[in-house]
Amino acid sequence: MTRPGQAAAKRVAAFAILALLLLVTTSLVAGHLAGQQKVFAARAAALDHERRILARLIAEGAGVAGPAGSEAGENLLYQAPQAVIAAAQAQSKVTQVIAASGGTIVSSQPASPSEADGLTRLPLRVTFEADVAALTRILVAAESAQPLLVIEQMTVIDPDGTAPVRTTAARVEPNRLRVELAISAYWQAP
Numbered sequence: 001m002t003r004p005g006q007a008a009a010k011r012v013a014a015f016a017i018l019a020l021l022l023l024v025t026t027s028l029v030a031g032h033l034a035g036q037q038k039v040f041a042a043r044a045a046a047l048d049h050e051r052r053i054l055a056r057l058i059a060e061g062a063g064v065a066g067p068a069g070s071e072a073g074e075n076l077l078y079q080a081p082q083a084v085i086a087a088a089q090a091q092s093k094v095t096q097v098i099a100a101s102g103g104t105i106v107s108s109q110p111a112s113p114s115e116a117d118g119l120t121r122l123p124l125r126v127t128f129e130a131d132v133a134a135l136t137r138i139l140v141a142a143e144s145a146q147p148l149l150v151i152e153q154m155t156v157i158d159p160d161g162t163a164p165v166r167t168t169a170a171r172v173e174p175n176r177l178r179v180e181l182a183i184s185a186y187w188q189a190p
Contacts, residue, residue, distance in 0.1 A: 021143055021150065076148040078122070078187045083113045087122040090185035094126055094149065097141045102134030106178070113187075122185040123152070129176050142183065153182040 078086035087110045098105055111123040130138060135156070142149045157178040 075146045076186070077119070078147045078185055079190075080187065081190060083120050083122065083187050083189075086120075086185070086187035087113060087124070090122050090147075090149065090183075091124055093145060093147070093185075094124060094142065094181075094183055097145060097149075098126070098128050098130075098138055101130070101137035101141050103128040103130035103138050103179075118188065120187045120189070122187055124183045124185070125180070126183060127178065127180045129178055131176055135177060135179060138179075142181075148186060150184045150186075151181055152184055153180075155180040 078089050080086035080089060091108055091110055095105055095108060106127040106129060108124065108126045111125065113123070114121050128138075139151070142151060157180075158175065159178050160175075
């Protein structure tokens with residue numbers, strides 16, 4: 001049993017981790033858009049470390065409150081009787097986030113689930129097209145989604161290598177980017 005001070009500290013730590021995930025993802029987009037194409041192995045390692053911390057907090061039963069004061073397990077993990085159903089729910093959620101934010105899905109493929117730290121990781125690889133503004137909305141929506149979606153890797157490709165095109169004096173056609181995301185969701189057996 002934890003004391004009220006410990007529960008509050010764990011809630012703050014969990015929310016700090018989520019904020020850091022959003023910051024890392026935003027910096028990935030900014031790095032590419034500035035013309036700096038790098039392998040982000042160090043950032044991926046940081047995300048993996050933060051994911052392990054979050055899994056440990058959930059496993060310890062930390063009182064990480066979500067909307068309306070519900071518990072973390074109900075908000076951060078996909079709820080389904082089987083991992084394959086939870087994976088389908090996560091794939092549907094990602095598709096909804098991308099479409100609602102102005103992206104166009106090219107492909108979406110779930111990968112084999114894997115278990116670690118008492119949680120089942122549900123990986124998904126999705127490719128979509130979006131302009132910079134839509135990509136920003138997609139990343140914010142994905143990182144703030146509940147149940148939790150973790151962006152593990154992102155590749156941004158400018159298919160035509162051009163900047164936004166001015167079609168008339170008043171209209172600028174945004175440049176469409178092709179984006180590949182490796183996303184993970186988590187499920188715990190009931």
